[in-house]
Amino acid sequence: MNDIIRFENVGLRYGIGPEVLQDISFDLKPGSFHFLTGPSGAGKSSLLKIMYLALRPSRGLVYIFGHDISTLPRKNTLSLRRRIGVVFQEFRLLSHLSAFDNVALPLRVTGIREANVRKHVEELLVWVGLKDHMDARPPTLSGGQQQRVAIARAVIARPKLLFADEPTGNVDDQIAARIMHLFEELNKTGTTVVIATHNKAMTNGSGCPVMKLEGGLLKITGPMKKKLVSVRHKLGDDKKATIEF
Template sequence: MVRLDDVALRYGQGPEVLSGVTSHLEPGSFHFLVGQSGAGKSSFLRLLNLGQRPTRGRLMLFGRDVARLGREDRALMRRRMGVVFQDFRLIGHLTAFENVALPLHLVGERPGAIDSKVSELLSWVGLADCLDALPATLSGGQQQRVAIARAVVGRPSLLLADEPTGNVDDRIAMRLMFLFEEMHRNGTTVVVATHNETLVGRFQHPRLRLEGGTLRLVPAEAAADGTA
């Protein structure tokens, strides 16, 4: 599903933000991406969602070398992903319902199925009363939940979430995590970047820990017994 071999990333002429990253994420796996602020979590996710190309090394997604992808292939590959950005990236002139429905329209889903799936999902994340609301009228936490619903509504093969619970209370955070767990059980590969160690500790999934631009895998067992 995802393979990185000695991958590095730098912006412009600056220092490497990521250096020598080597990792393999199996299809259907679930990993937490952890590390201090500035460790490179968002940059790592940006590589995986094709927002940046590695400055060296090789990144393989869905069995394809991303360095060899043309524009059309990159667009098609992105349709297999769901991404939750820290800044939400909702489309301002579309309602909450329309934002969430957008990925389904792109793949030609039937209107009746779109109505059912979007309404059910927005209800699940606690926004049943906000279907017709524009993003500007929603709180940060509500916008975040719309962004999460949009990311998962198409049942993507790969789900990347950058601090998806950062603007919601603990009750909603757990509800969202259970949604990600359901996606995982249904075969989606999930990577959740977070600094919330308390939340991470409630789930038995391995961690990808970024420190100083390098990545190491912490197995679920080591994370649980505190040896990580």
């Protein structure tokens, strides 16, 4: 099994309520780029949570990096979580830490030496255009800047799998295009990317498979093989030859 993620007849219900996810089956190949869409309340966030191991399904089989998570001991999920990057919808930055410390978190939790942490974090913050805001706390940053800190935190440990929940929901089209470019670049380096979004302009004609959730059921449209057309053109940022943050 060389799938990064494989779902087989997965169902999820909270408590004794109805199933919010029903018979979900799909797989994600290494290096693929998927969009996840659906109306509000369709279960996108729940599906993402199962994929980034923050939630266990009520039924069905879920394989992450080839491991059946229903039988995997809890202590062994740690190494899987460290190979996954997540950009949360509301960023979920730690407001008492600086941008630098927020981005450094995934490295520090793995016990990497502080000198290496500093080097990598500074490089990445420069790359995402936050060179002058390294010591700033999230509440003092704009929405776009917070978004970039959140993305930098998600990618600093070079994840094999990246999830982004509405990563462009709070930013204008120009910043959205830049963020998408960043995801494209990551995808080119082999990271499997899944982006949950409402933005039809982003998904239409992207050339990427679109996983559509509706009423707890999943339908996949678009080519199954990755064929990523630069999404930023669809977002109206095609005047820039290179993307700079």
